[in-house]
Amino acid sequence: MAKKQGEGREGRPAPRHSSGRPRFVSRLASVRPARRPRRRRVFAGPLAVATAITALLAFGVYRIGGALGLDCAGGPGPLTLNVAAEPGIAPMVSRAAARTTSERTRVAGRCLEIEVRAAEPADVTDLLAGRRVTDPGTVRPEVWIPDTAFWTGLLPADRRGLLIPTGTRVASxxxxxxxxxxxxxxxxxxxxxxxxxxxxxxxxxxxxxxxxxxxxxxxxxxxxxxxxxxxxxxxxxxxxxxxxxxxxxxxxxxxxxxxxxxxxxxxxxxxxxxxxxxxxxxxxxxxxxxxxxxxxxxxxxxxxxxDHPVLRVAPAHASATDDHDAVLAATRLLNLSLTSADTRRETLAGGFRTPDGHPPATFxxxxxxxxxxxxxxxxxRPDEIARFMQSWARLSLGIRLLSIVDVSGADGSGADVSALGRIAGVVQGQTFQAERPEQMQELFAQAVSRRICAPKCG
Known part of the structure; x- marks a missing residue:
C-alpha cells in the first residue's frame, strides 16, 4: 500500500510543528551517548534542510548528515568528520558540508556526517598547543579552517607538524x-x-x-x-x-x-x-x-x-589512526565542495574575495x-611569527611591571651601572633611576626574560 505524503516509514503521520513542517531534532552534544534506534523523519525538500541549518546556526554548531535525516540505512555506524571553522566563514563551510552529504554520501562503506563548529582560532590554537585544559565536551577537530595560517607560529615548534595543509583556501x-x-x-x-x-x-x-x-x-x-x-x-x-x-x-x-x-x-x-x-x-x-x-x-x-586555509589536524595519539584513510577521503570530499561554484558565490556575497584575490561585484x-x-x-615563516609575538608579549609584560614596581630610588653607591649590571640588580630586587621611560620598559622586559630563563640559563 502506497504511503501518503507526510507519513512516516511505518505509515504513521510524521511528527510536526504547529507550523505544519516536520519537526527537526538537533543533537549538539560534543560527546554523544550510545546511539538509540531512531524513527526516520521525512523532510520537505531543500527548505527543511535550510531550516535545520538555520536552527543550528544559533548555537555555533552545524551537524550535517545524520542530524538531517540523511543517514544511510543499515550498515556500520556513520563516520563523523569534525571541522572547526573561524566564525566568519563557518556558515559558508556548513553549507558546503550540507552539499557534501546531500546524496547520502558514503566513505569506506560508512555514511558520512560532518560536524562544523564555529571556533575562535585562538581557542583552537590553545587546544592544539596543550595550553587549554580540555573538558569532556571538548572535541578535537580533524579539519581546521582558521582565518590565517599565521596561527601556526603560535604553536610550540614540536607541535606545528600536527597541522597539514591540504592546499585548499576557502576565501581571502x-x-x-x-x-x-x-x-x-x-x-x-x-x-x-x-x-x-x-x-x-x-x-x-x-x-x-x-x-x-x-x-x-x-x-x-x-x-x-x-x-x-x-x-x-x-x-x-x-x-x-x-x-x-x-x-x-x-x-x-x-x-x-x-x-x-x-x-x-x-x-x-x-x-x-x-x-x-x-x-x-x-x-x-x-x-x-x-x-x-x-x-x-x-x-x-x-x-x-x-586566506582561510583548510588544514588537516593529525591525530594526537597513534590509537586514533584507525579511521585515517576514511578521514582523508572525507576531507577531500569536503574540499571539493569548498572550492565549488556555489561556495564561491556565497563567499563573494559575504564580502570575501576569491582565494586568488578577485573581489565581489559590489566593491x-x-x-x-x-x-x-x-x-x-x-x-x-612560523618561527618569525613566534619571534615577533614574543617581542609583543615582552613589551606588554614590561608595562605591567612598571605599574607595580617603585623605581624612584637612585643607587648612588658607585655600583655597576651597565645594562647587564642593572638587569642583575633588578633580578635581585634592587631599584635604580632610568633616564627615559623607554629605557625602563626595555630593561624590565629583558629582566623578566632573564628571570623566567634563570632556572635553565647559567
Whole structure:
C-alpha cells in the first residue's frame, strides 16, 4: 500500500510543528551517548534542510548528515568528520558540508556526517598547543579552517607538524587600513589618503605628538592583529637600528588595541584613526552601520591576506589512526565542495574575495572598498611569527611591571651601572633611576626574560 505524503516509514503521520513542517531534532552534544534506534523523519525538500541549518546556526554548531535525516540505512555506524571553522566563514563551510552529504554520501562503506563548529582560532590554537585544559565536551577537530595560517607560529615548534595543509583556501580578505569616512576629509586624513603607506602611518602614530592614531585588534586573539604585527616586523626588518622603531610602533598599538575586529571598527573616534582590519570586516561594518561607514585603503607597500586555509589536524595519539584513510577521503570530499561554484558565490556575497584575490561585484568607491587586486607581501615563516609575538608579549609584560614596581630610588653607591649590571640588580630586587621611560620598559622586559630563563640559563 502506497504511503501518503507526510507519513512516516511505518505509515504513521510524521511528527510536526504547529507550523505544519516536520519537526527537526538537533543533537549538539560534543560527546554523544550510545546511539538509540531512531524513527526516520521525512523532510520537505531543500527548505527543511535550510531550516535545520538555520536552527543550528544559533548555537555555533552545524551537524550535517545524520542530524538531517540523511543517514544511510543499515550498515556500520556513520563516520563523523569534525571541522572547526573561524566564525566568519563557518556558515559558508556548513553549507558546503550540507552539499557534501546531500546524496547520502558514503566513505569506506560508512555514511558520512560532518560536524562544523564555529571556533575562535585562538581557542583552537590553545587546544592544539596543550595550553587549554580540555573538558569532556571538548572535541578535537580533524579539519581546521582558521582565518590565517599565521596561527601556526603560535604553536610550540614540536607541535606545528600536527597541522597539514591540504592546499585548499576557502576565501581571502586582505588586511587594510580603515578610516572613518567622516574623518577622512580632515587634513591629517587627506595626507594619508593620497598615497597610503604603512611606513608613513606607523611613523606618524609612534611620534611623540602623533598626528593620527592607529588601532589594531588584539594579536593574541585575532589573526588580523598577528598580520598587523607581521607588517610592522616586515617593514622594520632584522636591522638592529630599526628594532627600536618596532618597539615604538608596538607600544603605540598596544595602548590602542581593541579586543576584537568588530570592536576595532566602532566607537567615538574624534581624531583620524586608522584601524588595521580585514577588508571583509569593513564591508560588513559598512552594511550594518551605513551612517558611520569606513574607507578601506590598501597601502603601497603591500599587505597580507586572511586566506582561510583548510588544514588537516593529525591525530594526537597513534590509537586514533584507525579511521585515517576514511578521514582523508572525507576531507577531500569536503574540499571539493569548498572550492565549488556555489561556495564561491556565497563567499563573494559575504564580502570575501576569491582565494586568488578577485573581489565581489559590489566593491566600489561608493561602498568605500577598492576592487583592485591586493599586492601581497611574502608571508613570514612560523618561527618569525613566534619571534615577533614574543617581542609583543615582552613589551606588554614590561608595562605591567612598571605599574607595580617603585623605581624612584637612585643607587648612588658607585655600583655597576651597565645594562647587564642593572638587569642583575633588578633580578635581585634592587631599584635604580632610568633616564627615559623607554629605557625602563626595555630593561624590565629583558629582566623578566632573564628571570623566567634563570632556572635553565647559567
Amino acid at each position: 580578505s586582505p588586511l587594510v587600513a580603515a578610516l572613518p569616512r567622516r574623518l577622512a576629509g580632515r587634513t591629517a586624513g587627506q595626507k594619508f589618503l593620497a598615497v597610503p603607506s604603512w611606513a608613513a602611518m606607523m611613523e606618524a602614530a609612534a611620534a611623540p605628538n602623533a598626528s593620527l592614531e592607529m588601532q589594531i585588534p588584539d594579536p593574541t586573539r585575532t589573526g588580523a592583529g598577528i598580520a598587523a604585527l607581521a607588517i610592522a616586523a616586515t617593514l622594520t626588518g632584522d636591522d638592529p637600528a630599526k628594532r627600536a622603531q618596532f618597539s615604538g610602533v608596538a607600544r603605540a598599538w598596544r595602548e590602542r588595541q581593541a579586543p576584537s575586529v568588530r570592536r576595532a571598527l566602532v566607537g567615538d573616534r574624534r581624531n583620524p584613526t586608522f584601524t588595521l582590519v580585514p577588508e571583509q570586516a569593513v564591508y560588513t561594518h559598512n552594511r550594518a552601520v551605513p551612517g558611520d561607514a569606513a574607507v578601506a585603503l590598501q597601502p603601497v607597500e603591500g599587505t597580507f591576506a586572511m 566600489d568607491s561608493i561602498i568605500g572598498i577598492s576592487p583592485q587586486l591586493p599586492q601581497l607581501l611574502a608571508a613570514p
